[in-house]
Amino acid sequence: MTTKARKSSKADPLLDLPRWAQKLAQKYYTKTVCTFLLYGAVRDLQPITQADGSRGFGTLKTFLSEELFGGRDHVIFYDRSSGIRAAAPETQKDLQRAMAGYDALYGTDYAKSLPRDPGRALQILENFLRLRLGEGKSMALIIDFAETLVPGGEMSHLSSEDRFVVATLDKWAHDPQFLANDISVVLLAENLSDISPRIARNPYVAPIELPLPLEEERLDYVRSKLEGKRLQSISDVPLAALAKMTAGLSRINLDRVLTEALEREVRITPELLKEKKKELIQAECHGLLEFIEPAHTLDAVAGHAKAKEMLRAAANALKKGRNEVMPMGYLISGPVGTGKTFLVSCFAGEIGIPVVKFLNFRSQWQGVTEANLERIFTLLKALWPVAVMVDEADTFLGNRDSGGDSGTSSRVFGSIASFMGNTQYRGKIVWFLMTARPDLLPIDLKRQGRAEEHLALFYPSTDAERDELFQVMQKKTGVSVDVPSFSALLPEQASQFSGADIEAVMVRAKFRALTAGREQVTEEDLKAVMADFVPPSYPMEIELQNLVAVQECTSRELLPEPFRSLERDSITRRVRELKMLLEEQ
Structure with missing residues (x-):
């Protein structure tokens, strides 16, 4: 793979790349796929090497064009808004020359102004790609806002132009000429569920998730941002603690916090950081999750002695980092008014982890519900350890038999059940399903491997x-x-x-x-x-x-x-x- 990293003298040049980029490179080297679908934190900053060799950060498209595909002969960008653009002036001139020949052959006038609509733009791009591949050139085409080109939904519901784009990208994905040559087609979208299943589930397309930055990556970014400055001059929070407390924030969100501290002299305190983090993440979630600030520990819970004892034991295990002994989740049942929600909030307060409550993520519009759920899952994975509170779980989560909405409810239920049962998140994402009618909750959610511990709360029975x-x-x-x-x-x-x-x-x-x-x-x-x-x-x-x-x-x-x-x-x-x-x- 022709990248800057490959020119390194290191034994493994891929070690300098982010994990997702390493995964992309490894799939590329198999020569079985040439189309990649990047989704998740595609609007976040990525680490890049500056012209002077120092480390910096830039947009994903900059990273792709300069770091991952920096050695390609031609790198081209396309999206509905900006149209076709070349990453380098030489490529832009070559594209203009190719368009002049295209105009002479087909009687068009594309050399003066390239079309932006997908119907004509993809035809031009395919012509140029095949022409240069035939000359042995290496190519990369980066298509941003892919959800606007191949939107999710049934093919019969798409416009004729959208169907043409789906067919074109599907054809490119398994085209023998593309697979045999040095070319990569990269689609960018924030949510995988926004993309047509014909592309997202295509065996010739490699979907790769870009996660929010991990703790060590946030630490690296803070160090880069504060280069030459003393953190103590703007923050009461030490560097390591700052990286830890900003779990769930993108680098762009983190940049806002640091820039405000540097330029407006707003000192970073634990309280300010907590409030900013809550504000930024809730804005990112568009009201899909609510952050609950635990004000009490389990000492504030009256009665329920055995339930408190079990939760305290779980809290101690989490504090010691013994995630392997933690239940995947809890089912908290009991009559109305027994303090189920308060008990869960106090458990989170006991160990100092954030608590989020599911809000209404469902939408009447096709594909939006799945996209909302995908956004929630991405955030939960970045926030861990985190407690997830689902009130009235028997009605809120639905079941596999839900109908009347083209199967959306059953797919959503399946996604939630699958995510809850992923043992990779044991002790990192702790689920609390609360309901007064646990008999109405589908067995898929309350079986072992999901909501494993079932705690029952009752009214006080003694004076x-x-x-x-x-x-x-x-x-x-x-x-x-x-x-x-x-x-x-x-x-x-x-x-x-x-x-x-x-x-x-x-x-x-x-x-x-x-x-x-x-x-x-x-x-x-x-x-x-x-x-x-x-x-x-x-x-x-x-x-x-x-x-x-x-x-x-x-x-x-x-x-x-x-x-x-x-x-x-x-x-x-x-x-x-x-x-x-x-x-x-």
Whole structure:
């Protein structure tokens, strides 16, 4: 492969290239493919060698034309916006001469102005490529914004021009002349799912993902950016910590943070870095993910002693870097109001890793949902270690049998299930699927190898547990009231108070005190609210949610005593009865 790196005196010239470029070069050397589809962080900066031999960074197209294909006779760029352009003046002149001959033969006027539309541009490019390949020249054609030329979707839905482009690129991919000569056709796109399956899944096309920079690559970029400057003059965060804390940022995003610090003298602090990172990544995700800042550790969780013990053990394993013993994910089930979301947030706070929550990534437009999901997966791989929170997982993630949308939902479900089950991410991406109805969650997601540990949470069943929960809710709501025992204030029929119910009571008590012109909540306020408060009552729904949580729980110690002794057969029968009764309602 004619690259700058190949001219190096090193035993293996590919070692100087990024990993993705090494993969491309290795595939090129097999002589079985000449078309490459680069997707992912194609808008990020890449390491390049400057004219003076020093190391710098430039765009991907600069890297391809100067580093990877620097020794080619001709390197040409094409996209819908800019049209056909040559990387070097010599190639541009040669292209003009070839177009003059083309004009004389076909009566066109392309030597003066090259067309930009794909229909004519690809015909011109093919003519030029074949002409120079016949002379033994080495070539590279880089096509940017490939999704605008070969968009995803069914062939029958494409325009005639788009179908022509798909057919042309498909033909080039397995053309004997192209495969036998020194030519590379490189397509660039941000999302693989945006590209027509006829190209993306073509056995003669090599798809290669460009990931976001790893920690050592971010460290290398920061050193290059700050060359000749002292980091301490602009940052409270040491160099190694800065590279570690910017996981999930591209080099361009990292450049924004450093440039702001250098030019506007905005000092980099851990708090600023965290906020900037959150802002930049959420902007990159276009609202597909929400960052949740853990404000508490597991010490803030009332009750659920065994669940906390299991999560603390997992947190210790992560802190020690023992990813191989970590579950791929957790299924957190239990009735509404038992604090499932709060428990997961506190687990993340226990080990200091970022927590992201899936937002609505689905779209009514064909191909957009798959592209959104691909963008999310790319970010998660760059962010690790990261906890991924999926609330109402039974309805949010769908299933394999979803229909009525040309198979999009089933494909999305398959992609999520496959990503969750990739053991390469064990201990790096920890999934938390939360639901009050785990029986509705497809078995594909809750089997071993995906959501492996099933934790069940229940309402406090003893006075001690209710009093502990009351103490926690005082901290959460900011309502401080001195009572001997909260449980003693509960009416007999309200013994199944959830954490959400207790929080609602305390907020009402605060409101009552403010209405009376007082800041301090008294025991009388609490008693008055308790006497008036009627929590929503859904006895059959709550019983069903309790029983299906018992069914799913993978640890007997997590179950309260009344449930621990129940026979599985009797639970199954009662669940069926409750479902039938609820359907009748």
